[in-house]
Amino acid sequence: MQERLSKLVFAMHLLRALQAKCLQPGLGGFHRHNEGDGQIDRISRSKDDAIKPPFSYIAANVYDGRADACSPPSAISWIDLTFSPRKAELLLDMSLDITVESYIAKFAPALQWIGFVSCYWAISLRHSLLLAFLRLIQLAIRSSTSFSRNLELISGRSVLKIVLAEAWDSDVNRLAPGVIRGQAGEVTHCMAFEEWMVGEKAGRIGKDGHGGRFHRAEERLKESGTIRGRCGQECLRDDHAHPGHGPGGTAQRVYRVAGRSRRVAILKKGKDTDSYKVVRMESCILRKLFLIIEKGLTEWVMRRNIVPDSRNGLRTGFARGEYTAAYPSYVQSQTGSTNIATLWGKMYRQCAAGHWLEMFYARMQCIVRTDDLLMGDSASPILWTICLADLDAAITLRADDIRLAGRTISHLEQAVYVGLISKKTAGLQSNTDQLFGRYKHNSTMSVKKTRCMP
Numbered sequence: 001m002q003e004r005l006s007k008l009v010f011a012m013h014l015l016r017a018l019q020a021k022c023l024q025p026g027l028g029g030f031h032r033h034n035e036g037d038g039q040i041d042r043i044s045r046s047k048d049d050a051i052k053p054p055f056s057y058i059a060a061n062v063y064d065g066r067a068d069a070c071s072p073p074s075a076i077s078w079i080d081l082t083f084s085p086r087k088a089e090l091l092l093d094m095s096l097d098i099t100v101e102s103y104i105a106k107f108a109p110a111l112q113w114i115g116f117v118s119c120y121w122a123i124s125l126r127h128s129l130l131l132a133f134l135r136l137i138q139l140a141i142r143s144s145t146s147f148s149r150n151l152e153l154i155s156g157r158s159v160l161k162i163v164l165a166e167a168w169d170s171d172v173n174r175l176a177p178g179v180i181r182g183q184a185g186e187v188t189h190c191m192a193f194e195e196w197m198v199g200e201k202a203g204r205i206g207k208d209g210h211g212g213r214f215h216r217a218e219e220r221l222k223e224s225g226t227i228r229g230r231c232g233q234e235c236l237r238d239d240h241a242h243p244g245h246g247p248g249g250t251a252q253r254v255y256r257v258a259g260r261s262r263r264v265a266i267l268k269k270g271k272d273t274d275s276y277k278v279v280r281m282e283s284c285i286l287r288k289l290f291l292i293i294e295k296g297l298t299e300w301v302m303r304r305n306i307v308p309d310s311r312n313g314l315r316t317g318f319a320r321g322e323y324t325a326a327y328p329s330y331v332q333s334q335t336g337s338t339n340i341a342t343l344w345g346k347m348y349r350q351c352a353a354g355h356w357l358e359m360f361y362a363r364m365q366c367i368v369r370t371d372d373l374l375m376g377d378s379a380s381p382i383l384w385t386i387c388l389a390d391l392d393a394a395i396t397l398r399a400d401d402i403r404l405a406g407r408t409i410s411h412l413e414q415a416v417y418v419g420l421i422s423k424k425t426a427g428l429q430s431n432t433d434q435l436f437g438r439y440k441h442n443s444t445m446s447v448k449k450t451r452c453m454p
Contacts (some may be wrong), residue, residue, distance in 0.1 A: 134175045141179075297386070307389045347386060391418075395434045400427040411435070 141148055151157060157180050301307050391411055400423040401410045410431055412419040420435060422428040 130172045131175065134172065134179050137179050138175070297383070301386065301389075306386065391435075394437075395420075395431050398422070398427050398430065400424040 137151075160176070160180055391413065395410050397408050397410065401408045402421050402423065403409065410421065410427075412421070418435065420428060420431040422431060
């Protein structure tokens with residue numbers, strides 16, 4: 001039976017190696033190949049097959065890897081010779097995943113060597129990988145009582161002190177003191193990289209403090225590489241104009257931004273539990289990033305003349321009072337009902353396919369809804385403005401519309417609020433019907449929060 005399993009594993013390994021030559025350039029095929037190799041490693045391959053070849057490839061390519069810097073015995077080196085550092089990161093992720101506690105007995109002899117080498121790899125690594133290496137060293141400390149002593153003999157702790165002094169990732173700083181002191185830390189059940197954003201914590205609260213609903217979401221971001229001078233550029237880059245910004249590009253790394261934000265929904269006194277106010281506490285770094293994006297989007301919108309000059313959200317000094325009777329209607333979109341795909345489509349047609357911004361909203365998690373515009377950030381108003389920039393085409397001009405400084409005004413928008421206005425009730429009804437008819441598929445209007453007045 002053991003002989004048959006060995007032959008099966010060998011056949012699977014050979015098949016993976018042959019498939020490697022057929023992969024298309026890029027990282028899409030490597031993701032799938034990497035997952036398959038990880039499954040094979042888990043079965044019954046020895047440490048020489050499962051540990052040493054991958055880490056040889058990682059050592060050659062994890063930072064400034066060259067196309068010819070690869071490990072001949074490793075089938076992974078046969079894959080297309082692009083994105084070498086990024087592929088090394090993905091391979092490191094897989095290798096750490098198969099060295100978790102359940103496989104400690106199998107790979108323990110190789111862990112000391114890996115731990116020693118990792119100290120020197122860390123000199124040129126990005127901060128996003130430091131956390132993984134710290135956990136790897138912790139695993140080596142738990143696997144051998146002599147690892148800490150041997151690490152001191154090669155000045156490993158001195159190297160770590162130099163490297164970790166420049167790291168400002170909160171998780172790295174949390175683990176660093178224990179690793180430097182030779183502490184094993186907590187048992188790690190999964191060594192794979194953490195998701196760039198985690199969230200969804202919920203409790204329950206009601207009008208009397210019991211029952212009802214209480215929502216809270218927490219988004220967490222991590223820093224990887226320098227972002228201060230590049231974030232504003234990367235968020236608006238077009239994928240066709242910059243084909244290199246696929247998997248592994250700068251836009252994929254910018255999302256690891258150090259920061260944390262909390263969103264708390266507070267129940268309104270005497271109101272239904274579905275009606276709540278939202279209070280948001282944001283990280284200064286997160287707000288700064290969105291402020292950069294907001295400035296870039298505003299300049300882009302004004303330069304391309306996308307938004308009409310009647311919009312009060314972007315232009316000031318256009319309002320002129322004529323003291324004429326008017327009938328306004330204030331329509332509010334329901335929270336969490338925005339069709340994000342429509343917004344991205346409008347921006348993409350204007351060549352503003354922002355990878356970082358789109359990825360942020362795609363992965364944002366919230367208890368109330370999982371797909372909506374982020375409330376309270378600096379870029380939110382301009383995104384709402386772009387989303388409703390084509391409202392002029394939805395509402396036809398009428399003789400009873402309001403005119404301000406020679407400009408016909410039938411509607412005003414600011415974020416989720418839309419103001420309809422007319423000199424006659426029939427005109428107001430017509431504008432309301434056209435608004436609901438145009439945007440009923442894009443966003444849900446809150447009837448309870450809509451107000452009309454003479």
